[in-house]
Amino acid sequence: xxxxxxxxxxxxxxxxxxxxxxxxxxxxxxxxxxxxxxxxxxxxxxxxxxxxxxxxxxxxxxxxxxxxxxxxxxxxxxxxxxxxxxxxxxxxxxxxxxxxxxxxxxxxxxxxxxxxxxxxxxxxxxxxxxxxxxxxxxxxxxxxxxxxxxxxxxxxxxxxxxxxxxxxxxxxxxxxxxxxxxxxxxxxxxxxxxxxxxxxxxxxxxxxxxxxxxxxxxxxxxxxxxxxx
Numbered sequence: 685x686x687x688x689x690x691x692x693x694x695x696x697x698x699x700x701x702x703x704x705x706x707x708x709x710x711x712x713x714x715x716x717x718x719x720x721x722x723x724x725x726x727x728x729x730x731x732x733x734x735x736x737x738x739x740x741x742x743x744x745x746x747x748x749x750x751x752x753x754x755x756x757x758x759x760x761x762x763x764x765x766x767x768x769x770x771x772x773x774x775x776x777x778x779x780x781x782x783x784x785x786x787x788x789x790x791x792x793x794x795x796x797x798x799x800x801x802x803x804x805x806x807x808x809x810x811x812x813x814x815x816x817x818x819x820x821x822x823x824x825x826x827x828x829x830x831x832x833x834x835x836x837x838x839x840x841x842x843x844x845x846x847x848x849x850x851x852x853x854x855x856x857x858x859x860x861x862x863x864x865x866x867x868x869x870x871x872x873x874x875x876x877x878x879x880x881x882x883x884x885x886x887x888x889x890x891x892x893x894x895x896x897x898x899x900x901x902x903x904x905x906x907x908x909x910x911x912x913x
Contacts (some may be wrong), residue, residue, distance in 0.1 A: 701739060704781055707902060708903045708904070708905065709782040711904055711905070711906045711907070712781075713906070713907070714729075714776065715776045715883045725774075725777070728777075730770070732777060734750075741763055748760075765783055766782075767781070768782075770789070771789045772791060775884050776881075786894045787892065789837055789889075790832075790891075792832060793887050794826055798824050798825055801824065808850040813856060816831070831855070831857065832888075834855045837876055842872065861878055862875055864876075873894075873895055877890065
């Protein structure tokens, strides 16, 4: 039995993409419905990302240039104001887009053995997160996957990836489908959104923005994207 999530923004099918306004973020979900032996999910997700970015910028695929920071975070030299991130797992992928604010997304299919996840949590997670996981043994696997996706999305928004310790910050999921993160040293903060999604199995999705203290939270739209199968 999958633990329900409250407060998930409405997911609706979109084509073309909604207009990306200041202060708003867009999270796109894509479930790839059939396999192509000659192309991996990663390759298909990357092709989808290029289609989305080219569409947003009204350029051709040949004109679209994606670079990477020294830490590996992708960015657009021709449009540095458009921040984006990609994640894929199983047969699904997710993209986040935002104007002027760094964003991150992580999508994880719920799988694996509980004892293995418990060992990872003991070794890498913040003590408060370990206590939160232990509160519900029945849903441990889903809770672990949700927490992992939230922490991964935050690190991807910051651009550090797993070079930053997972135990260096705490991001406890709340019942309203958000998780607040605050770095007291840098002033960076984030409101991470999370959800459980069913397709060819159950997935945990987390997405959000990395902002300064004075910034208003990003308002998010969540869309199911069906083009480019």
